[in-house]
Amino acid sequence: MRKRVVCLASDEQEIQNFTSEFAEDLEVWYFDNPTNFLSWLAKGEYFDAIFNSATLTSPLGLNLIRTLKKDIGIKEPVFWLTNDAVSSNLETLLAEAGVSDIFSQNPEKEKLLTRLDYLSHSGKTAALQSKKNPYAYKNPIGKRIFDVLVSVTALLCLSPLFLLLALLVKLESKGPAFYYSYRVGTGYRTFRFWKFRSMRPNADKMLASMKNLNQYQKSSVEEPTQQFTSLCTACAAAGTMCQNQLIDGHGKPVCEKQYKVAKRAENGAAFIKIANDPRITKIGMFLRNTSLDELPQLYNVLRGDMSIVGNRPLPLYEAEKITTDQFAARFIAPAGITGLWQVSKRGKGGNMSEEERKELDIEYAKSFSLKKDLQIILKTFPALFQKENV
Template sequence: MNYRIACIGSKVLFEDRLNKTAHNLSLRSFDTPYQLLRQAGDFDLVLYFESGSEEDKTQLAYLLPELQDRRIVLFVVGEQPDAASYIKLGVQDVYDFKADLDLLLLRFEFIRDHYESMLKQRHEQLPVYRLPRWKRLFDLLFSSLVLLGLSPLFVLMALAIKLDSKGGVFYVAQRIGSGYREFGFIKFRSMYVDSDKRVDELRKKNQYTINPEAAPDLLLLKPTVGNFDAFAAGDLLFDAGAIAEARAKESTGNNTQRASMLIHDEGLVPEEEIKQQKSLKKENAFLKVSRDPRVTRVGRILRNTSLDELPQFFNVWKGDMSIVGNRPLPLYEAELLTTDQWAKRFLAPAGITGLWQVTKRGKSGALSPEERKQLDVDYALNYSFWYDLKIIFKTIPAMLQHDDV
């Protein structure tokens, strides 16, 4: 079959190569899209050669709708072209001058053969997030009542936070809310302002943490490979004298007893060290959860009582989120859920409380991540006024259990 190809802003060398790659091509060159459209010949493929100026985008924006109606495939060719921006514009594919032309022609044939279905996909109606009016109304009423009713408490808490440590009353974190919009998620501040610095200081002081400079022997292996021949020739259960002596000299202690040596991925390690490392790991993890040094005194109380979450009613009042909905997630977590399987969760608004917060307590065990995600999707597909009320009523006993809401 003969392919009719139009080249705009022609590059003779590229056309030459194209001609040599396949013999069933008829190429015609034009200077501008306008010329091409006026001459109105029939084409299967239009190659647009990037000029490198701002004009490229406007030219293509002008050309694209015309070509799409006539089912002509449009490729852009350039010197390291910015493929993403062209494809966003609606161009079917983007190539470099050095492109493999066989591949280009294959891709062209594929697009031509599937043009119909590709067009359909592009116009397929994706479900859109829309907040029902009753929900917004309910959110406004509920949050206004809560904010009014709790305002004395808010003042007290704000005072306590201010007096306890330097810094503002609120802490704002970026979260993904209703309709996948990023918003400032408001909480009462429960940590010190320069908490990250504090952690570094504490880590230095913390005797339980391994400090590589202070205790090099604790960290895996110095090259013992040089001594290895002696080891392999000696008694396998205990290391050969050479290594033990070398190690004893390095560490100031008079630890001359023969140590059992293990073979690790990178070399030899004394069994004692492996055991020590294992127990240290446990201890570090324990310290991290038990008393986070970044949390202020008042902050600890607020966190334990979930009171630090109350300012979220401001977010509800502003419309960033709802009373009932799926948990607003940090950016990186939200991104992970944009896969086909879970993306439907974003069809529901973000909310203070939701299905998984109240489901968790019904059963004794915690929910698996998959179960939680599935509950989010279920909520997005099924929510209604009465369903929301039910969740709110279930949330109240859950809150009294001092769990995080």
């Protein structure tokens, strides 16, 4: 039976060469960004090893390996593939991150398979068990204890307020007092996300006709996506030809980078936020402006779906647009009720761009700690009294 291995790389040609060489011995699953891989991993798919040929600093590189080994806790071996010279310091860095062995991009077949057999044997039982027990992000123990203590205390103390708000929601409009939608959190895991209902019962059906009101939507004055040039701006300024070119429907060469940027613009903004949303009820407006609609997420925190502080879990239609290497790192962090971007501009009267929000999410993912969480919580209370209707 062929072993199943995961290849992480941004160069498709490298993967094709690897797959062709080991087709008879290995079943190769290829991922070019961490979001898709973490989503696949969360489904409980088993594998025998990971082969990583990404650069050290890319989203598929060293930080992802650390997360897989230390936070998610995978037991399967990780092989680092590179054609560059590896210094003793780099070997130490890779070993500390969890890399089991280092091979060239074109490894000797028998040597690699022998090493794979040896290293994957002890982890086979755990790999097969992952079909029933999908890998999940593990919060640092201090952060998890803090989350449980805060959520239990808050749920007990606020239970009379919960009853009052639920009654007010039901009195204004027909429908349940609580509302859940599926959100994408840490590791691209999907869960039920609870809130007090603040919108009319048919709000989801109205969304498609209101996307032109999205405050994250890019300006309509941008150039049409069909108007390409054979050189992207960066290459034209440098006086060089684009390294990766595609052929459009008219047989003309276009820069791959330029094409991808245009397609992202064509697909619309990743986040959706509508100012003065007409779907919101009167009591819903009050709940949102005071952030009381978020209180049921304390139940999500108690369950372990979320943390008190983290990156906001995203609706499916938003999460599926953030799968590029540049922004997928925001999913390698706890999902939370409040976070860095909420306290950075919310309530200060200024609009936050989509790019700013993504960058703040990534900043938190790289540097979160209990101390930083406490600082964000202290800043959250003033931000509740926001000046804009979002």
